[in-house]
Amino acid sequence: MAVLSQSTAAGAEARVPDRFVSASKDAGFAALVTLGLCVPLVTLRTDSEEGGELILVPRLGLTAALCLAIFFARLGYLLLWGKEARAARQPTSRKEAIKTVATPRHSLTTIGLPIALGFAIAYPLLVTVINGGLSEARYWIDLGILVLTYVMLGWGLNIVVGLAGLLDLGYVAFYAIGAYSYAILSTTFHISFWVCLPIAGMLAATWGVLLGFPVLRLRGDYLAIVTLAFGEIIRLVLINWVPVTNGGAGIASIPRASFFGLPFNDDDDGFAAFFHLEFSPMHRIVFLFYLILALATLTSIVTTRLRRLPVGRAWEALREDEIACRSLGINTTTTKLSAFATGALFGGLAGSFFAVRQGFVSPESFNFLESAIILAIVVLGGMGSQIGVVIAAAVMIAGPEMLRNLGFLKAIFGENFDPSEYRLLIFGLAMVVMMIWRPRGLVSTREPTVFLKERKSISSDLVKEGHG
Amino acid sequence: MAVFIQQLINGLTLGAIYGLIAIGYTMVFGIIGMVNFAHGDLFMVSAFIALIVFVLLTSVLGIGSIALALLIVLVVGMLLTSLWGWAIERVAYRPLRGAFRLAPLISAIGVSIFLSNFVQVIQGARNKPTPPMIRDVIVLFESQGYTVALAYKQLMIMVVTAILLAAFWYVVQKTPLGRAQRACAQDQRMAALLGVDVDRTISLTFVMGAALAAVAGTMYLVYYGVVSFSDGFVPGVKAFTAAVLGGIGSLPGAVLGGIVIGLIETLWSAYFSIEYKDVAAFSILAITLIFLPQGLLGKPDVEKV
Numbered sequence: 001m002a003v004l005s006q007s008t009a010a011g012a013e014a015r016v017p018d019r020f021v022s023a024s025k026d027a028g029f030a031a032l033v034t035l036g037l038c039v040p041l042v043t044l045r046t047d048s049e050e051g052g053e054l055i056l057v058p059r060l061g062l063t064a065a066l067c068l069a070i071f072f073a074r075l076g077y078l079l080l081w082g083k084e085a086r087a088a089r090q091p092t093s094r095k096e097a098i099k100t101v102a103t104p105r106h107s108l109t110t111i112g113l114p115i116a117l118g119f120a121i122a123y124p125l126l127v128t129v130i131n132g133g134l135s136e137a138r139y140w141i142d143l144g145i146l147v148l149t150y151v152m153l154g155w156g157l158n159i160v161v162g163l164a165g166l167l168d169l170g171y172v173a174f175y176a177i178g179a180y181s182y183a184i185l186s187t188t189f190h191i192s193f194w195v196c197l198p199i200a201g202m203l204a205a206t207w208g209v210l211l212g213f214p215v216l217r218l219r220g221d222y223l224a225i226v227t228l229a230f231g232e233i234i235r236l237v238l239i240n241w242v243p244v245t246n247g248g249a250g251i252a253s254i255p256r257a258s259f260f261g262l263p264f265n266d267d268d269d270g271f272a273a274f275f276h277l278e279f280s281p282m283h284r285i286v287f288l289f290y291l292i293l294a295l296a297t298l299t300s301i302v303t304t305r306l307r308r309l310p311v312g313r314a315w316e317a318l319r320e321d322e323i324a325c326r327s328l329g330i331n332t333t334t335t336k337l338s339a340f341a342t343g344a345l346f347g348g349l350a351g352s353f354f355a356v357r358q359g360f361v362s363p364e365s366f367n368f369l370e371s372a373i374i375l376a377i378v379v380l381g382g383m384g385s386q387i388g389v390v391i392a393a394a395v396m397i398a399g400p401e402m403l404r405n406l407g408f409l410k411a412i413f414g415e416n417f418d419p420s421e422y423r424l425l426i427f428g429l430a431m432v433v434m435m436i437w438r439p440r441g442l443v444s445t446r447e448p449t450v451f452l453k454e455r456k457s458i459s460s461d462l463v464k465e466g467h468g
Numbered sequence: 469m470a471v472f473i474q475q476l477i478n479g480l481t482l483g484a485i486y487g488l489i490a491i492g493y494t495m496v497f498g499i500i501g502m503v504n505f506a507h508g509d510l511f512m513v514s515a516f517i518a519l520i521v522f523v524l525l526t527s528v529l530g531i532g533s534i535a536l537a538l539l540i541v542l543v544v545g546m547l548l549t550s551l552w553g554w555a556i557e558r559v560a561y562r563p564l565r566g567a568f569r570l571a572p573l574i575s576a577i578g579v580s581i582f583l584s585n586f587v588q589v590i591q592g593a594r595n596k597p598t599p600p601m602i603r604d605v606i607v608l609f610e611s612q613g614y615t616v617a618l619a620y621k622q623l624m625i626m627v628v629t630a631i632l633l634a635a636f637w638y639v640v641q642k643t644p645l646g647r648a649q650r651a652c653a654q655d656q657r658m659a660a661l662l663g664v665d666v667d668r669t670i671s672l673t674f675v676m677g678a679a680l681a682a683v684a685g686t687m688y689l690v691y692y693g694v695v696s697f698s699d700g701f702v703p704g705v706k707a708f709t710a711a712v713l714g715g716i717g718s719l720p721g722a723v724l725g726g727i728v729i730g731l732i733e734t735l736w737s738a739y740f741s742i743e744y745k746d747v748a749a750f751s752i753l754a755i756t757l758i759f760l761p762q763g764l765l766g767k768p769d770v771e772k773v
Contacts, residue, residue: 431578
C-alpha cells in the first residue's frame with residue numbers, strides 16, 4: 001500500500017513539467033487571442049485633430065502589457081486552480097452525495113440579518129467616532145445611505161426575481177415612477193414628503209399591475225426583454241414629456257423631508273432648536289440614513305412575513321415550476337400580479353427617498369444600467385436570499401468607492417489614473433466572473449418556509465427551476 | 469408621395485442594418501435559447517474596428533480607392549469581430565452551459581457592460597466622426613420640387629444584406645454545418661449522441677453571428693459616418709425586436725423583422741414625432757411578444773412538461 005502511494009506521488013511529480021508545458025501552451029494561445037482582440041482596438045487609438053480629422057495614436061506598450069497580463073493570469077490559473085492541478089491534489093475523484101443538511105433554526109439569514117441591522121444602527125456613531133467628528137464622517141454616512149438604497153432596491157426586486165422567479169430587467173422604471181411622483185407632487189402641489197411617500201408607492205404598484213397584465217403570458221427571456229422595453233419607454237417618456245417632467249433637464253429644488261414637521265434648518269422652529277441642539281447640516285444626513293434604514297427594514301420584514309403567507313408560498317412554487325403550480329390550482333395570474341405590484345411598491349418607495357435625498361431628479365438616473373446593477377445585486381446575493389442581497393450590495397456599491405481611495409494604484413499607473421473610470425468595466429467583468437464562479441450567487445442554499453418535522457436546506461444546484 | 473418614397477428607401481436601409489444584427493440574435497437564440505445581450509455591443513465594437521482600419525488604410529497607408537479600402541475593412545472587420553464573438557462565447561457563455569436559466573443572460577449583460585466601457589476607456593468617450601466615404605446618389609425622379617434619391621451607400625447596404633442573407637440561408641439549409649446547427653437547435657443531447665460536436669457548432673454559430681454584426685457595423689459607419697461607445701445598446705434592442713418580430717430562429721424572418729422595424733421607425737419619425745421613435749419600436753416589441761409570440765415566420769413554441 002505504501003509502495004503504491006509512493007509511486008502515485010512520483011507519477012504526480014513526473015507530470016509537473018508536462019503540466020507546466022501544457023499550461024504554457026494554453027496560456028500562450030490565450031495571449032495570442034488577446035493580441036487578436038487588441039489589434040486594432042487597443043493598439044491604435046483614434047483621436048480628433050484640430051481640423052476634426054481622425055488620427056491614430058499607436059499604443060504598442062499597452063497591447064503588450066495586456067497580452068502578458070492575460071498570459072500570466074491564465075498560466076497561474078491553470079497551474080493553481082486548473083482541472084489538472086486540482087486532480088493532482090486530489091488523486092481520486094469522489095462522488096459528492098446529495099447533501100441535505102438539517103439546519104438549526106438559526107440559519108444564516110436569521111442570525112445575519114439582526115447582526116446587519118445592529119451594525120447599520122450603530123454605523124453613523126461608529127464612523128463619527130472613527131473620523132473624529134460628525135461632519136468629517138459625512139462621506140461615510142453618504143456611502144451608507146447609497147448602499148442601503150441599493151439594499152432596499154435589491155430586496156424589492158428580490159420579491160419579483162428571487163421569490164416569484166420573474167426576470168425583470170426594467171425594475172428601474174418603478175424607481176423612476178416613485179422619484180418623479182414625489183418630485184412632481186411636491187414641487188407642483190406642495191404636498192409633504194410623508195404624504196407623498198405612500199402615494200408614490202401606490203402609484204408605482206399600480207404601474208406594476210398595469211405592466212403585469214400584458215406580460216403575464218410571457219416567460220423567461222421574453223419577459224425579461226419586455227420589462228426592459230418598458231423601462232426604456234418610461235425613461236424616454238420622462239425625457240420627452242417636457243411639460244410635466246421638464247425633459248432631460250430634470251426637476252430641481254425638490255423640497256427636503258422634515259422630521260415629522262420639524263424642518264432641518266437653523267430657525268427657531270427647526271429640528272435643532274426643538275431638541276436644543278447646535279444646528280448642523282449633518283442632522284439631515286443622519287436622519288436620511290435612518291429613514292432609508294427604516295424603509296429597507298420595512299421591506300425586509302414585509303418580505304419575510306409574506307413568504308409565510310399563502311401568497312408567498314405561491315410565489316416560490318411559481319418559481320420552481322409554473323405548470324405544476326397551475327395543475328395544483330394556484331391562480332398564476334394573481335400570483336404574478338401580486339409579485340409585480342409588491343416589488344414595484346418598494347421600488348417606488350425607494351424612488352421617493354432618492355428624490356428627497358438628492359433634491360433633483362433627471363431621466364439620466366434611471367437608465368438600463370441601474371436595472372442591471374440592481375439585478376446583479378439580487379443574483380450575486382443568491383436569488384431569494386435576504387442576507388445575500390445585503391452582502392452583494394455592500395460589495396458592488398461600496399467596492400468601487402473603496403477602489404477610489406486606494407492610493408497605491410496611482411503610484412503604479414501614474415498620477416492621471418482615475419479608478420472611477422474603470423468602475424463599470426470592472427463591474428461588467430465581475431458580473432461574468434461571479435456567474436462562472438457561483439452561478440447561484442453567494443448564498444445559494446434553499447430553505448423551505450414550511451417543513452415537516454425538521455428544516456432541511458439543500459444546495460440550490462439541485463433545484464431545477466421551471467421556465468416561468 | 470415623393471417624401472413617402474424617400475422615407476421608404478431610408479427605412480429599408482435602416483431595416484437592412486437591423487436585419488443583419490438580428491440574424492446574430494436569432495441564430496444564437498435558436499440554437500441555445502439564450503438572448504445574447506452583448507450582441508448589440510459587439511456590433512458597436514465592430515464599427516470601431518472598421519473605423520480604425522479605414523483610417524489606417526486611407527490616411528496612413530494611403531490607399532486611394534474607397535471601394536478597395538471598404539472591401540479590406542469589411543474582410544478584416546469580419547475576421548476580428550468573429551474572434552471577439554468566439555472569445556466571448558468561450559469565456560463567458562460556455563462555462564455556463566447547463567447552469568440555471570438566468571445565468572447566461574446575466575453573464576451576457578455583464579459582457580455588454582464590459583464591452584461598452586472597455587471601448588470607452590480604450591478609445592475615449594467622444595463621438596468618432598469619419599469623413600464621408602461615398603457621397604454619390606442616383607436621382608430617381610423629381611416631383612413638386614422634391615428630389616427622390618437613392619444614395620450609392622444605401623444601394624450597397626441593401627445589396628450586401630441580400631447577398632449575405634442568401635449565403636447564410638444556404639449555409640444553414642444546405643451544408644453539414646447548417647444541418648448540425650439545426651440538429652443542436654432541436655435537441656443538443658441527441659445531436660451529441662449522433663456525433664455532432666455541439667460545442668464546436670455553438671462556437672461557429674457565435675462566429676457567424678459576429679461576422680454579420682461586423683458587416684452591420686461597417687455599414688452603420690458608412691451610412692452614418694459617426695460612432696460612439698454607447699451606440700450598441702439601442703440598435704441591439706431594436707435588432708432583437710426585429711428577430712422576435714420575424715420569428716426567432718428564422719433567418720429570413722430576422723431580415724423581414726428588421727425591415728419592418730426600420731420602416732416603422734423611419735415613417736414614425738417622418739410623420740409623427742422623432743422623439744418617440746424608440747418608444748414606437750419598443751412598443752412593437754411588447755405588442756409582438758404578447759399577441760404574436762411566434763413572430764411572423766416562426767414556428768409556434770410547444771409547451772413541454
